Amino acid sequence: MFQKRYYYVITIQYLGYRFHGWQKQPNVKTVHLMIDRTFKFILEGKRFKTLASGRTDAMVSANASAFELFLYEPIEDMKAFLELFNYNLPQDIRALDIKEVDADFNIIQHSKTKEYLYLFTHGQKCHPFCAPILTTVLDTLDIEKMQEGAKLFQGTHNFKTYCYKASNEGLYTREISTCELVENTVFSANFFPEKTYLLRVQGKGFGRNQIRLMMGALIKLGKGEITLEYIKKSLLPESTEVMDYIAPASGLILNSIEFE
Secondary structure, three states: OOOOOOEEEEEEEEEOOOOOOOOOOOOOOOHHHHHHHHHHHHHHOOOOOOOOOOOOOOOOOOEEEEEEEEEOOOOOOHHHHHHHHHHHHOOOOOEEEEEOOOOOOOOOOOOOEEEEEEEEEOOOOOHHHHHHOOOEOOOOHHHHHHHHHHHHHHHEEEOHHOOOOOOOOOOOOEEEEEEEEOOOOOOOOOOOOOEEEEEEEEEEEEOOOOOHHHHHHHHHHHOOOOOHHHHHHHOOOOOOOOOOOOOOHHHEEEEEEEEE
């Protein structure tokens, strides 16, 4: 006999610094592991399943991510359920919202737009408390040139150069709707240096390590190790370039996710 299932989307945020990414892995602490461990406790043995909208790498944080929760009994009071969930989660994970969806919703296949931010500063050693969310480049960077370079990524291009271990079978023509490098006014702390910056990238799909490889290219551009022309050529359909520098993971934040 078919047993009815109930479907919920939960929005969460987390500091990724002590986690080995989202996906469960043997013998390491991941966000998914802590989420499922918490549900196992608060649901007291009832069947459930969780499925994420996407994976984040080790040490990458999320200001707003989402996953789908499958249950075989309905949640009677979603506000109380969210409060209980938060009460039992570790302090570096917080649930923001819960809503019920129907069986046709698929959190992986459903069209969505993601916004990533990459926070960084340059030219100075920073307070150690910055390390979880802010990358420090000790060399002096040409920020204006990096801003020009960021604009080159916007639009529809071949991003094979900016996908880790890209194969010849992958689909690398993707569209980035926004790519800009600006002064950081989104996150602040009294131990931050006076001036910090962020790379803002919006799109519907990204390859493995794509944002960090793009940021790596911009850092190399800011140091004078590559040129604007190199970035232009690396995005052409016939490009065979391989970006050899992946920016550190801890500066990357999944800032928002919007389902269409």
